[in-house]
Amino acid sequence: MNLEYSEDVLAFRDELREFLEGWPLTGDEAKLALEEQRRLFRERGIERGYVYRDMPKKFGGSEQPSDAVRDRIVKEEYLAANAPGGLIGQGPGMLAPTLMEFGTPEQQERFIPPTLAGDMRWCQGYSEPGAGSDLASLQSRADLVGDEWVINGHKIWTTTAHEADYMFGLFRTEPDASKHAGISYLLLDMKAPGIEVRPLKEMTGAAMFNEVFFTDVRAPADHIVGKRGEGWQVSRATLKHERNLIGDPNAMHRAFRNLIDLARRTKRGGRPAIEDPSVRQRLAEIEGYLLCQEFTGSRMFTAGARGDHAGVVMPMMMMKLYGTDLQQLLTRAACDLVGDGFLLAPTVEEGSHGGPQGTDGAWVSSYMNAIAVSIAGGASNIQRNIIGERALGLPRDLRSA
């Protein structure tokens, strides 16, 4: 592990920091709607080569040479400046890289540019009532009739389906093939006739999930990514990006700093909670885990910078499991500090993912969210199975046919 940056990398970081001083915008630009300001600053970041670094220019990226060190610096500095970089939804974060890997040139040209610009929003249609961890059991079906797919079935837990323009999803196209071999990866227009989206209310009070029902929905035959019956392989690429998005150590550092701040502000027996030995012990324990996560991240980073793929893959798998466990530990400690203040937490507004930011009540929804993300993108038990089988070489879990 090498934690020293070279001279040219330090110069790159200085230039980036100078650029990031331009956020928040000032003067007339500060009068624009916030969404417009974010878009403007993102476009500047693309021009400068900081945002969407691995995406071609013709698709709206900045097409920089592959460089794990600079990628990491960009991530860290944007986070520290709280500045708008690349969009991170399911479209830009998961579908766009999947299309780069498996899409046809036409699909890339049609779908990637509006997705990166935030003009085309996506949802992920994988899970079904009888197919979550055992995803390959999915039953929603697509039949090729003439030059169209005709789709019937039912998806569940579809995040943001109610506001998405398109869905990337898995459908059974070869009912006679074995369960993994009979699936294809399709792109569907969410405004197509026959699609019905029904919201699911979460315990946070928000409704970001949905059920999606398909009745004779039609999609053009060429809206398939990868080959017919090979959707399972395509979906593995998308999931890899989802797990990557979920276990971000930088975000955890910020949450830990907020936790320390909370412990300083909260009173225990008339004194700041941070002076209470039991609170200090708990904070030290969390910081220990956080450092382990950081060093694992540094191992991945050094391996990536050296082009050592194997050195990256296994720690990356651990990061999702470890990151979500740590997130629960951390937010749980915060909730205990907030104490009965919980009950005063303002109700979450419809359509938002968590409590209002900047209030102690926001920790409650962060805690609930921490439980949710340990399930999203593959539940923790499944991550343990994968690590056990593929990294530690333990015997395979029993699988249904």
Ligand SMILES: Cc1cc2nc3c(=O)[nH]c(=O)nc-3n(C[C@H](O)[C@H](O)[C@H](O)COP(=O)(O)OP(=O)(O)OC[C@H]3O[C@@H](n4cnc5c(N)ncnc54)[C@H](O)[C@@H]3O)c2cc1C
């Ligand atoms: C925040 C969030 C966002 C989501 N967004 C989407 C989305 O946009 N699109 C989408 O398609 N899906 C989405 N999901 C669904 C998610 O992928 C599934 O919830 C997840 O795969 C688990 O499936 P399940 O809910 O059916 O649980 P189940 O598979 O029924 O699992 C129930 C429990 O059994 C355990 N279990 C199951 N099998 C095994 C095994 N072999 N070994 C050990 N333990 C096992 C699990 O770990 C879990 O604890 C989202 C979920 C969450 C929480």
